Amino acid sequence: MSPVADAKVIKQEKIAPGHFRLYLFAPEIAEIARPGQFLHVRCGHTLDPLLRRPVSIHAVEREKGEVILFYRVAGRGTALLSENKRGDTISLLGPLGHGFSIPKRYARVFVVAGGIGIAPLYFFLQEIAASGIYAEVFLGAATKKQLFFDKEIKNLGHRVAFSTDDGSAGYHGTVTDLFGEYVQKTNQSGDVIRRNNDVEVYGCGPYGMLKRLTNIIIAAGIPGEVSLEERMGCGVGACLSCACKIRSGENGARYRRVCVEGPVFPAEEVVWE
């Protein structure tokens, strides 16, 4: 298959102000994409904006050959992307990057998503449910209208708890506070979360949220994986723009490429600013 594909837009849905779900016909990508991977998307057709935009894969429908992206309009590139309509053609590069690892068969799986961070985790939840693994999902957003896909996630068989920063739905506070309190309560009740290694946490969301999540899981002794974002150039590992600091050796750290070694990294290996 050619790793650069021109995909036809099947449809584009506005889910909430500034939030879009884009359905693309890209059977070759749908076939091989793994949760946590991303597509490098050409948003316009001119030299300005110049670069592709990395957008994580939100879901695939393999039998229909569909790849679905869920994104927030954050600038000129994504604004142009949101103007695409049925029948339009979009150039895609991918799937790219190193995604989430598949949890062990009997693992207790926690998924913690902040805002648009649910985008790649939905694909993960879709995939694990298909192999009979169900997660406890903590979904956080600024406000009720930005809590996405809770019904779909429940329909997949997962359990969902939510939080909003303004208290308009679920727990009033951040999703990391919600998750942290849950871990603490469960441990106090004697039902200790980390009895052995078979607990895994998967997180995606804003930088500060992932940093707090990492602190919680390190304190609880739970392994976890987080999906990072960084300004990206080539998407294939050549330009070294999307560097992030990852622990290496004793007390050491080195820059790794979010586009190739990431975007998903073991949480405890990330050097947070």
Place this chain on the structure above:
Amino acid sequence: MSGTIYGKNAETRPGLAVNIGGIRMKNPVATASGTFGFGPEYAPYLDLNRLGAIVVKGITLLPRDGNPTPRLAETPAGILNSIGLQNPGVDRFILEALPFLTNYNLPVIVNIAGDTVSDYALIAEKLSRAPGVAGLEVNISCPNVKKGGMQFGSDPAMAAEVTGAVKASTDLPVIIKLSPNVTSIVAVAEKVAKAGADALSMINTLLGMAIDIRKRRPVLGNVLGGLSGPAIKPVAVRAVWQVYRELKLPIIGMGGIMTAEDAIEFILAGATAVAVGTANFINPRATMDVLEGIKNYLNENGIKDINEVVGLAQKA
């Protein structure tokens, strides 16, 4: 259009081979340093054997971590980068990266950078002993490192000193990569030519910066960065034009080449070969598209050999 005219449909295989200071390229399309890694990154997207040459990411004597992030800012029709020469150092490059490239029928040009003149000489010496290196591109123009880099390239005497030191340390063809961040690029070019440069690469990035008005601070972690992409093409074409008029050294032209039309502009201005850089990020097959477009241009205009077009706009 002047040049050798063979009629509309006489020639379908124009001569594409060029010689850059002793480096024989089967076609004039190379990759620009820093935009193509060490090759494997783009191997899934094109047959590397079809490139005229690969110019690899800049190599220093010792490994470098590079600059703090963010390292990239998009600007109108361009990008600012401040990667800061992140690389594994010359020894690990020779051991770990070079063997991959020697599997290809492809001139490997190694971009080298140093903090001191003796750094450049030492790297050149090491690479001369490594099998499979076709030439050196001496980076005296990187805007993203504190010491060396552009300092060498903005002072004609220093540029000449580096050139001389590298020439004395290697038998490989030596290409000097010039900085546009100077008052007179011709003055620097003349000095490095006298010091023995076999060819010139031009241009490196333009020094620039961007400010995040919401955070009220520079976008790039390293504050200043190098501007590349279509935004700088007119500056690059001008530089090639000016230098070609004064010197007879072969030039690899670069700076914002996205299409064959862009590449042909550089060649008409005086470049013997071209390098595709930022375009690779948008289109991983940009080099191949440029190559095909050059062939078509030559065929459509009945031109038998690419070398006939070099600098042709100067004679108009």
